[in-house]
Amino acid sequence: MERNLDVCDKMTIVQTRRGWCQELMGCQARTEFKYYNSSDVHFASSLDDSSCLCRLCCAPSYPFKSTVVEEGTNEEILTMTRPFKCPVGAMKCCCYQELTITPPPDASSSSPPPIGRIVEQCWFCVPRFLVLDGSGREVYKLHQPTCLGGLCVDCCAAGNPCGRGCCKVPFAVFDAGETGTDGRGSKEREKGKILKKPRSLASELFTDADVFEVDMPKGATTEEKAMLIGATAFLNANFFEGGGS
Template sequence: MKNISIRNSIQEPPGYLVGPPTERPSNNIPKCFAGNWMPAPLIPNCPSGLEYLTQIDQLLVHQKVELLEAFIGFETKNKYHIKNSMGQKIFNAIEGNMACCGPVRPFNMKITDNEEQEVINIYRPLKCQLCCFPCCLQSVQVTASGIVCGYIEQTWSLCKPKFNVCDSSGETVLRIKGPFCTCSFWGDVEFQVLSRDRDTQVGRITKQWSGLARELFTDADHFGISFPMDLNVNIKAVLLGACFLIDFMYFETKQ
């Protein structure tokens, strides 16, 4: 795979903002740590609630450990903190409704700001999850203030997880490719975010290893997401949706 400048390698696909060239996101995604709320930037003509995303090229997603799950294995609604690379909190996330279908359950993930106002909604419909059958491919829809930002659509693949990142019109703007093995007992698991033509890696979604005890006895996970700084905020929100879908599909159960 070529390792060249993002802007020189491909033309700007739909979903990108025109702006000055930026460096490729760092390979070293920081681990989640405690911090205060990030100050809300004032960005004109930006979808309400997504202003935070204009200032960052990384997100850290930290799932809260639920003691009821850890000790008796009873599944509860997932809750997350979403932070920037400085550890400042940007959003909270909570699973809005929960069906008794384990990791294949549908969900409405509500993303809220520091005033507990919903700014992003990530919806996953109920589908069977069988990798050998194209009719069982998974998807999520991401909306902000009731307006569709885009979609994540799983594509059929026999060996590796693959997804299309689509804009609000359903056009593919980026692609995601996962590893052959998604077991996270001994290290990080990286899903590459690729250009539409698959020639250039422009980011990554990384399931971060959180220690053997946590991996064995809980399904509370840490993720890092990196993307170009000048990526359209709607597509940044869609990549956040991809992170939650990947978590439910591959890491929601104790491995």
């Protein structure tokens, strides 16, 4: 994991397109990603392991396990596991969406302790999430840029919202202890971001393949970068699968 993520300050995560027959029939295929580092080198891939029936009946809440493997060697880098939970929703008091990231097994343990988790918080207007390390300590908080004191998503925060493809609204990464994360003045407090890149109108309408850019926080550890890779898969599963936007 270290040799792939240590020097990776920016990452592009590309979802593989489904076959035309699957697109036409509306089938929820297994999610496959390819991972590119800041030098645009394809260094890893992943394919989720999930039940076809769950994908068909429970999208976008279906449980899955996805292992990221190094390109060329097939060595495990990390594993992401999501249990079945209620869909992301406002004012829930339980059954929050979550995803756990674990390192590959080693000689000392076939079931190593987790690197961290991404957990949905209780929210009212704008979805909010916490990134926790393996001990449960809060590391980052994630949410989209807001306006009106946090009541609405700010669709103009990243520039023209009516450019190529859909709105360009990232999920901002803040330190967990940061308090001023709402409103137009919060951009200077951002430590990183996860952005679903806008695509052509035809791609948005007729395919379910997304491309994400992940800007890692400056000074982030290998484990924290792994957690943000997991956060990207988590956000994709909850907001962009099955025709989400």
